[in-house]
Amino acid sequence: MVRALVEALLAGPPATIADLETALRLRFDERWAATNDFGTFTSPPFFERGDVVSFSAVYRWDMHHENPPTNLTEQRARSVLSFEVTFSHGGRDIDEALEARFGPPRAAKSARVYGTWIVKDLDGGRCSLAFAHTLPDWAMPEPDAALRERYLHHIAALATKDEIARAAEVAPNESGIVLAGTARAYVTVELMPPMGALDLVRAFEWKDAIAESSGVNQTSWSIALVTGTNAYGLLTSKPKLGAHPCTAALADRPKGGNAPGHLGGPTARRVLLAEDRVRYLEIAF
Numbered sequence: 673m674v675r676a677l678v679e680a681l682l683a684g685p686p687a688t689i690a691d692l693e694t695a696l697r698l699r700f701d702e703r704w705a706a707t708n709d710f711g712t713f714t715s716p717p718f719f720e721r722g723d724v725v726s727f728s729a730v731y732r733w734d735m736h737h738e739n740p741p742t743n744l745t746e747q748r749a750r751s752v753l754s755f756e757v758t759f760s761h762g763g764r765d766i767d768e769a770l771e772a773r774f775g776p777p778r779a780a781k782s783a784r785v786y787g788t789w790i791v792k793d794l795d796g797g798r799c800s801l802a803f804a805h806t807l808p809d810w811a812m813p814e815p816d817a818a819l820r821e822r823y824l825h826h827i828a829a830l831a832t833k834d835e836i837a838r839a840a841e842v843a844p845n846e847s848g849i850v851l852a853g854t855a856r857a858y859v860t861v862e863l864m865p866p867m868g869a870l871d872l873v874r875a876f877e878w879k880d881a882i883a884e885s886s887g888v889n890q891t892s893w894s895i896a897l898v899t900g901t902n903a904y905g906l907l908t909s910k911p912k913l914g915a916h917p918c919t920a921a922l923a924d925r926p927k928g929g930n931a932p933g934h935l936g937g938p939t940a941r942r943v944l945l946a947e948d949r950v951r952y953l954e955i956a957f
Contacts, residue, residue, distance in 0.1 A: 674723045674762030678769045678801065681757070682789075685803050689713050689731055690748035692755055696724055702744045709740035713747055723762065725798060729755035736889075754804035763799035766791055780811045809865040809923070815848030820867065821875045823847045824953075828876070828914030833859055833957045836916075858956045866923040866949035869895060873944070878911045883926035883942045890940050895920040895950065898931070905935035916955045923951040 677696060686692040692713075693700050704716060714728040731750035733741065741747045759766070770786040771777065777784035777791070784791045790802040790811055823843055830836045833854065840861045843849035852862040873881045873895065884896035896908035910917045928943030 675765040705744045709742050723759050725758040725760050727757045756802035758800045761797050812865040816846040820847045861953040866951040869944050869948040869950050882931040885940045893922040906933050919954040920950045921952040923949045
């Protein structure tokens with residue numbers, strides 16, 4: 673039975689919560705809707721049904737611009753971003769099904785990674801199978817740090833938007849550099865997994881670098897360079913990647929305290945620490 677459920681999940685993977693319900697051969701209960709209206713859909717406690725011990729899914733929902741989906745019909749229609757299913761047994765069946773499709777797994781911490789699928793062995797013979805359109809950072813292959821740095825310098829030396837986009841598009845897999853998108857005035861490069869912010873600062877000799885956020889909710893942070901002070905506190909500018917202004921967006925909220933000289937106000941400024949990481953480079957023209 674576990675093998676059949678796994679094959680059904682692999683056949684999709686489930687695009688919506690309803691598809692996940694079908695693949696797992698379950699019937700979701702309307703009573704669950706009240707606790708699953710904020711971007712996740714999770715089985716209730718003591719759920720176990722057949723071979724399925726529990727499941728959880730993250731679905732697409734914009735908390736800043738959408739009302740929560742408050743009933744099961746609305747939740748079933750939501751697009752699945754990731755999910756995880758815990759089975760009571762069947763680890764070998766799961767591995768065999770995944771290996772038949774993706775080849776041998778790659779080890780990542782205590783998990784086995786097949787493409788964008790992750791298998792973990794749990795206590796009592798249980799095992800979990802997770803899927804995400806983009807792997808979590810810990811499950812991504814570790815990049816060649818020296819190659820990544822060299823290739824970023826190669827990108828920085830290029831002059832035009834098309835040249836930079838093309839270079840990011842053909843970047844070596846081992847560099848963890850991916851073209852995330854282009855627009856009229858910029859190219860966005862994604863670092864997968866993210867690069868240490870201080871490593872990037874060192875690589876390009878950015879002076880007096882801090883983390884800065886000007887958003888109301890301070891949900892997005894990027895690297896800024898302190899250029900001086902005035903009566904209101906710090907003056908900053910964007911760093912440059914070669915000749916191009918660059919928004920080096922952090923993967924998470926920075927871990928450091930307020931930057932020295934920061935006097936408060938609508939723009940937040942914090943010290944960069946070793947654990948801070950950069951996920952995106954938006955290169956402007």
